[in-house]
Every structure is written in C-alpha cells, then in structure tokens.
Amino acid sequence: MLRGEITTAIRRALMQELAAVGYGRLSIEAVARRAGVSKTAIYRRWSSKLDLVLEVVATAAGGRLPALDTGSLRGDLALLFQVVAHALRHPLASQIIPDLLAEAARNPTIAETLQRVLRARQQEVAGRLISRAVQRGELPAATDPEAAVDLIVGPLYWRLAIARTPVTDSYLETLVESVALGLGMQDALPRQREAPVTG
CATH class of the missing domain: 1.10.357.10 (Tetracycline Repressor, domain 2)
Structure with a gap:
C-alpha cells in the first residue's frame, strides 16, 4: 500500500476496533492486524494508542x-x-x-x-x-x-x-x-x- 493508503487503512481499522471492543480493550496490535499493517507503521505516525484515538476522533469530528x-x-x-x-x-x-x-x-x-x-x-x-x-x-x-x-x-x-x-x-x-x-x-x-x- 502507498503511504496515504496505509494511513487511511489504520484510521478505518481503529474506528472498527473501537466499536468492537471499546477504548479500554483497544490495542495497537489489534488495529494493526485489522488494517493489514505492522505495529511499526502505526508507531511511525502516532506515539501511543491515546494519540491515535484522539487524532482520528478529531479528524472525524x-x-x-x-x-x-x-x-x-x-x-x-x-x-x-x-x-x-x-x-x-x-x-x-x-x-x-x-x-x-x-x-x-x-x-x-x-x-x-x-x-x-x-x-x-x-x-x-x-x-x-x-x-x-x-x-x-x-x-x-x-x-x-x-x-x-x-x-x-x-x-x-x-x-x-x-x-x-x-x-x-x-x-x-x-x-x-x-x-x-x-x-x-x-x-x-x-x-x-x-x-x-x-x-
């Protein structure tokens, strides 16, 4: 996937994972699996689960x-x-x-x-x-x-x-x-x- 496609896939996977398990049980590993990318791909863009969630929610809003x-x-x-x-x-x-x-x-x-x-x-x-x-x-x-x-x-x-x-x-x-x-x-x-x- 191209860089932009990876970011889009991660954001989509995060929303789906949030809906499935909630913030408390959310893990970077599960988001990476759902997005079809490595954990490293996520950590290159966001430093933590909290940063990822807040950025994606702010973008959606x-x-x-x-x-x-x-x-x-x-x-x-x-x-x-x-x-x-x-x-x-x-x-x-x-x-x-x-x-x-x-x-x-x-x-x-x-x-x-x-x-x-x-x-x-x-x-x-x-x-x-x-x-x-x-x-x-x-x-x-x-x-x-x-x-x-x-x-x-x-x-x-x-x-x-x-x-x-x-x-x-x-x-x-x-x-x-x-x-x-x-x-x-x-x-x-x-x-x-x-x-x-x-x-």
Missing part, C-alpha cells in the same frame, strides 16, 4: 458538512438535524461515542480533547446558522450564540447517543419547530389549520 444555507432558519435546522441524525445512526458512531464519553470521565486528556474538538465544531456549524438567521431578521439580534448552539445540538444528540431512542421524520419536524420557538423565532409556532366551515 472535523469532517466536511454540506452547506447549511437553505434561506430560512427552519430549512437550515431541518437539514442540520437530518445530517446529524444520519451520522449518529451509523453503527460505529452509536457505539464509539458513548464509550469515549465514559472513558473521558476517567481520562482528563480524552475529556479535554473531546470538549475542544466537538465544541469547536458545534460552534462553527450552529454558530453560522444562528448568525445567518439573525441577519435575515428571523432571530433577535440579542440571541445568545452559546445557548443557541446548546439548544440546537443537545436534544438530537441526547436522543440518539445517550437515550438511544429512534428518530422519526415526524420527530425531526417537531424538533425543528420546538427549537425555532426556543430560539425566539417570531413565527415559530406551527400554523394551525383552519377549521372547516359548517353550513
């Missing part, structure tokens, strides 16, 4: 998202929730994230890295969404960006990664309206259907 600019806050929220729900439904993510959160409670380095990379990503994506909504006049200028980001990313993450509750299309639609209302969008309440005229 920083992956590119589609442009979330539909022209409206509701549209942006709906698209963001669909993307996040799809990512968190992936078997690897649904197994790895809870395990790393549990490990973070015991390992300050993992906790700091997860906090830094995930929070930065959340602020980047949701922060732009809020900024555009304020510019369009959909949200008050005084909207608190940090609280808004928590309100946007918190419910869906909790449902999928912690509570492990299925997410339906109707739930996502309700979530869009609830978050829009919580953020202070003036017309965020669902529009009521007019009652039929009786003669």
